[in-house]
Amino acid sequence: MRSGIVPLANRWGMHARLAFHLASEAGRFTCAVRLGNHGRSADGKEIMSLLMLEAVPGDELRLETQGDDEDAAYDALTNFLLNDAKLL
Amino acid sequence: MVGVVICAHGNLAHEFKNAANFITGESDALNAVAVDHNVEPGEARNMVKEAIRAADDGNGVLVFTDMYGGTPSNICISLQSDLRMEIIAGVNLPQLVKAVSLRKTHDLETMAKKLRDYGKENIYLASDFLRAKDA
Numbered sequence: 001m002r003s004g005i006v007p008l009a010n011r012w013g014m015h016a017r018l019a020f021h022l023a024s025e026a027g028r029f030t031c032a033v034r035l036g037n038h039g040r041s042a043d044g045k046e047i048m049s050l051l052m053l054e055a056v057p058g059d060e061l062r063l064e065t066q067g068d069d070e071d072a073a074y075d076a077l078t079n080f081l082l083n084d085a086k087l088l
Numbered sequence: 089m090v091g092v093v094i095c096a097h098g099n100l101a102h103e104f105k106n107a108a109n110f111i112t113g114e115s116d117a118l119n120a121v122a123v124d125h126n127v128e129p130g131e132a133r134n135m136v137k138e139a140i141r142a143a144d145d146g147n148g149v150l151v152f153t154d155m156y157g158g159t160p161s162n163i164c165i166s167l168q169s170d171l172r173m174e175i176i177a178g179v180n181l182p183q184l185v186k187a188v189s190l191r192k193t194h195d196l197e198t199m200a201k202k203l204r205d206y207g208k209e210n211i212y213l214a215s216d217f218l219r220a221k222d223a
Binding site for chain 2: 017047048
């Protein structure tokens with residue numbers, strides 16, 4: 001399993017558009033993807049689960065990937081949260 | 089891919105489509121058809137039928153209506169024997185956003201059942217969360 005902390009560095013925190021695209025990005029991989037925030041845990045491939053994290057700008061999300069392509073997923077999702085998320 | 093049509097009173101179908109498109113960034117996944125009470129019933133039925141036909145690429149169409157028993161829903165139900173379609177009455181935005189993803193990987197019947205349940209599961213009483221935080 002790969003895991004680490006990734007800050008949510010966008011202006012709005014977790015919102016519907018970001019959650020949809022994050023779930024779509026996670027869905028490209030076969031491994032399990034989970035994100036945590038303040039004791040809550042979400043399925044990274046499920047938009048409504050991600051929205052329930054209630055993450056606000058500056059929250060530090062715990063990203064976990066587990067499965068065959070966990071390294072590729074971890075790197076891609078970290079990049080997404082650090083860069084692409086700012087544009088959504 | 090399964091086609092998706094939203095059929096509702098007034099501008100509701102188009103506004104649901106606009107909101108879902110904004111979230112998903114996909115502009116061609118959802119189709120909207122309005123049922124306007126200023127239009128003759130026969131004409132309204134033809135418009136809905138044409139919208140559903142146009143959305144079918146051979147894999148069938150999932151139709152979302154706003155309320156079971158309302159005119160949009162009744163029109164769609166009256167068409168069910170003529171067209172390959174499933175109808176979910178009582179659309180919400182989580183269902184539509186999820187439909188954009190599921191239509192790429194699921195058949196019509198499976199998708200319809202999943203989204204019926206998904207819509208129900210994603211209705212929340214927000215104060216429940218506030219109480220949980222305070223506890």
